[in-house]
Amino acid sequence: MDLGLERKSVLVTAASRGLGLATAKLFAAEGARVTIASRNESSLQAAAHEIHTETGHMVNVVRMDVNRSEDIARVVASAEEFGDGLDSLICNAGGPPSGAFSQIDDSTWYQAFEQNLLSVVRLSRAALPHLRRSSSGRIVNITSTSVKQTIPGLVLSNTMRAGVWGLTKTLSQELGPFGILVNTVGPGRISTDRIAELDGQAAARQGVDVADIETKMAAMIPLGRYGTPEEFARMVVFLASPLNTYVTGQALLVDGGMVTSL
Numbered sequence: 001m002d003l004g005l006e007r008k009s010v011l012v013t014a015a016s017r018g019l020g021l022a023t024a025k026l027f028a029a030e031g032a033r034v035t036i037a038s039r040n041e042s043s044l045q046a047a048a049h050e051i052h053t054e055t056g057h058m059v060n061v062v063r064m065d066v067n068r069s070e071d072i073a074r075v076v077a078s079a080e081e082f083g084d085g086l087d088s089l090i091c092n093a094g095g096p097p098s099g100a101f102s103q104i105d106d107s108t109w110y111q112a113f114e115q116n117l118l119s120v121v122r123l124s125r126a127a128l129p130h131l132r133r134s135s136s137g138r139i140v141n142i143t144s145t146s147v148k149q150t151i152p153g154l155v156l157s158n159t160m161r162a163g164v165w166g167l168t169k170t171l172s173q174e175l176g177p178f179g180i181l182v183n184t185v186g187p188g189r190i191s192t193d194r195i196a197e198l199d200g201q202a203a204a205r206q207g208v209d210v211a212d213i214e215t216k217m218a219a220m221i222p223l224g225r226y227g228t229p230e231e232f233a234r235m236v237v238f239l240a241s242p243l244n245t246y247v248t249g250q251a252l253l254v255d256g257g258m259v260t261s262l
Helices: 018-029 041-055 069-083 106-133 155-178 193-206 210-218 229-239
Strands: 009-013 033-038 060-063 088-091 138-142 181-187 251-254
Touching (some): 009 069, 018 041, 018 088, 018 138, 033 041, 041 060, 106 138, 106 155, 138 155, 155 181, 181 229
Parallel strands (some): 009 088, 088 138
16 A cells, blocks of 8 residues: 655654664664654664664764753754655654652653653644645644553653644644644553563562563453554554555554453
8 A cells, every 4th residue: 555655755753773763663664764863872773773774774863862852953954954854754762661649750750751741742833844844734643542541660651642642632723724734642551662571560569570560461452462563563653655645643552452431
């Protein structure tokens, strides 16, 4: 199926590994002009090499800290120049620390706010003039299943991801008249470093092997297994493509049916 992404300009943040890398790789495979951004320069270069090796396409690499507004302005400008415009923005950021409400101080709250919510505000604001000039402007915000069902021990993620979902819904209404579609996609138990870290923390707390945690969590998923980053990326790339013409203001979960809320 042709997604209509040939030579479309796409910016993917936090793209040096995990969900961001899988998403950037699929965009490149579809022929898009992809800009990848992250904090770690060496990891970005390794990701760019991997994408080129597997897809045959070069990507634009820009080091960026999502906590710095000047970095966000710079990466959006670079993506626009590299892609001769900007058609799709994929907002992604690493998850905030785990912990109970009583364990988290103000500085950690502020850091999570800036990294996981304000970064989406800043990226969307910087990209908006370019997206309005596109014939197929799209924003996809990568969040979590917590936009539908809170996750124990992840109060920071539960709070900030819900904020991104509220922003997504609002922007879909405000930007719809300009033909810009805005959605959020929440990963469930996808096999990434982040999930491995959370599983490891759970195993340490319970005094069991990580494999026991993985078995327990997989049993809660109707499909009986963790998902792959590639499976997640397919949903993001479709929503950010010109082939998506009428899905906006939605929170879609890629979770193998794990979340039970309506």
